[in-house]
Amino acid sequence: MLLSYLLILISASVMKCDKNPSSGTKYFDIVILNGRVIDPESNLDAKKNIGIKNGSVQLITAMEIKGRTSINAQGLVVAPGFIDMHQHGQDNENYAYKVMDGVTTALELEMGTSDVDRWYSEREGKAYINYGVSIGHVPLRMKIMHDPGGFAPVANAVYRTASDSEIVKLKEGIEYGLNRGALGVGFGLMYTPAATRWEILEMFRIAGKTKAPCYVHMRYAGLREPNSCIAALEEVISASAITGAPLHVVHITSLGFSYTPRILQMIKEAHSRAMDITVECYPYTATQTTIESAVYDEGWQESFGISYSDLQWAATGERLTAESFAKYRKTGGMVIAHSIPEDVVKSTIADSIVIVASDGMLQGGKGHPRGTGTFARVLGKYVREEKLLTLSEGLRKITLMPAERLEKIAPVMKNKGRIREGADADITIFDPENIIDQATYDEPAKYSKGISYVLVNGTVVVNNGQLQDNVFAGKAVRGIIK
Numbered sequence: 001m002l003l004s005y006l007l008i009l010i011s012a013s014v015m016k017c018d019k020n021p022s023s024g025t026k027y028f029d030i031v032i033l034n035g036r037v038i039d040p041e042s043n044l045d046a047k048k049n050i051g052i053k054n055g056s057v058q059l060i061t062a063m064e065i066k067g068r069t070s071i072n073a074q075g076l077v078v079a080p081g082f083i084d085m086h087q088h089g090q091d092n093e094n095y096a097y098k099v100m101d102g103v104t105t106a107l108e109l110e111m112g113t114s115d116v117d118r119w120y121s122e123r124e125g126k127a128y129i130n131y132g133v134s135i136g137h138v139p140l141r142m143k144i145m146h147d148p149g150g151f152a153p154v155a156n157a158v159y160r161t162a163s164d165s166e167i168v169k170l171k172e173g174i175e176y177g178l179n180r181g182a183l184g185v186g187f188g189l190m191y192t193p194a195a196t197r198w199e200i201l202e203m204f205r206i207a208g209k210t211k212a213p214c215y216v217h218m219r220y221a222g223l224r225e226p227n228s229c230i231a232a233l234e235e236v237i238s239a240s241a242i243t244g245a246p247l248h249v250v251h252i253t254s255l256g257f258s259y260t261p262r263i264l265q266m267i268k269e270a271h272s273r274a275m276d277i278t279v280e281c282y283p284y285t286a287t288q289t290t291i292e293s294a295v296y297d298e299g300w301q302e303s304f305g306i307s308y309s310d311l312q313w314a315a316t317g318e319r320l321t322a323e324s325f326a327k328y329r330k331t332g333g334m335v336i337a338h339s340i341p342e343d344v345v346k347s348t349i350a351d352s353i354v355i356v357a358s359d360g361m362l363q364g365g366k367g368h369p370r371g372t373g374t375f376a377r378v379l380g381k382y383v384r385e386e387k388l389l390t391l392s393e394g395l396r397k398i399t400l401m402p403a404e405r406l407e408k409i410a411p412v413m414k415n416k417g418r419i420r421e422g423a424d425a426d427i428t429i430f431d432p433e434n435i436i437d438q439a440t441y442d443e444p445a446k447y448s449k450g451i452s453y454v455l456v457n458g459t460v461v462v463n464n465g466q467l468q469d470n471v472f473a474g475k476a477v478r479g480i481i482k
């Protein structure tokens with residue numbers, strides 16, 4: 001009796017909280033007050049209050065509003081949550097660093113998975129941030145050819161040409177993955193050099209049928225003909241033109257090096273022929289991948305324009321020699337290559353067509369700093385310190401542009417990457433005067449500075465600069481299941 005009386009009282013007070021006609025103010029779950037709200041889609045850049053209810057933005061206003069929780073964003077920027085189109089590390093070790101770098105959605109699109117259903121079910125209800133995956137040509141090739149590799153293939157999937165029946169299996173695997181809501185098709189052509197151009201075209205044909213984007217790490221890097229990044233880009237632009245599959249070229253600076261401006265020129269020329277091509281880069285001058293992969297097959301020094309001493313062993317930070325290179329190539333592991341000129345990083349980030357994405361993967365606190373600092377670095381180093389971009393331009397590259405690339409295949413992305421009424425309350429609130437990356441090549445496992453609050457689907461995951469324990473607010477970003 002007492003309990004039901006209490007319940008009536010409580011429900012009455014909740015109802016009263018919804019609207020308070022006497023004062024004209026509205027009540028929300030959460031309100032973000034007095035922040036500088038920047039939305040790259042509408043070009044809103046003004047001091048506003050935001051009311052959030054049931055996980056979405058319900059009101060953006062200059063009026064006074066109230067909520068059960070209120071966040072004072074005075075002096076801070078309130079932006080759409082950052083979207084990372086290239087995040088290999090897909091566990092809570094990685095998600096913790098992502099959200100502390102302002103990321104609310106992290107997607108594994110380049111490598112992808114061979115089992116879309118399992119990939120999503122492994123993360124459901126357990127992720128700090130939103131997650132999503134492509135169906136991957138590389139992992140499918142590894143599965144079909146029984147390659148024992150891990151992140152990258154090391155045996156059959158690298159060196160053996162696929163038979164006609166294996167190509168059929170690959171096509172079926174890609175089609176099945178897309179039907180299960182994969183976000184497109186991932187390719188790591190440099191990791192599968194024995195995959196013929198015809199095989200790749202066959203994969204693009206499947207993607208083209210439903211206009212699923214193809215996310216590609218190109219076949220070649222660097223300057224040396226005939227296997228240059230120019231030839232590599234021609235291959236995938238052709239595949240896109242022939243099949244109609246939209247194309248996304250990943251981390252162009254770590255494939256193009258000093259030729260990156262030529263890559264961008266070629267893509268803009270393709271745009272002028274109405275082709276659907278996007279590109280991304282990360283804001284660092286070094287690359288990272290597994291030393292045992294085909295990337296470090298014979299000839300890497302000439303292709304990348306570097307030598308042993310430009311390589312750094314991720315696990316220890318040591319610079320390599322011919323001897324240690326040979327040793328580690330046998331044992332396997334992550335190697336960092338200092339190979340991208342700083343002026344190329346700058347001009348690429350400043351280019352209006354380029355999305356910023358991290359290519360991140362932290363394992364036991366080891367890895368490349370791009371996995372933990374990419375987003376704060378763009379806003380701190382390249383926007384604030386070097387003034388390469390305006391704040392709004394910088395934000396556009398990490399919010400709206402990735403959302404627009406994804407939203408045709410995954411309609412949920414229409415409500416991400418923007419702050420507008422009806423959008424998901426994925427929101428990053430940061431201090432524009434202090435935001436900066438702290439991760440280095442020697443110490444990658446360092447949270448960025450200046451990220452004050454992060455909301456994921458209307459839940460506070462970072463509160464006053466502190467990651468909240470076990471707040472698994474992330475949801476699947478998935479295409480339509482057919």
Ligand SMILES: [Zn+2]
Binds near residue numbers: 110188250251359
């Ligand atoms: Zn890659």
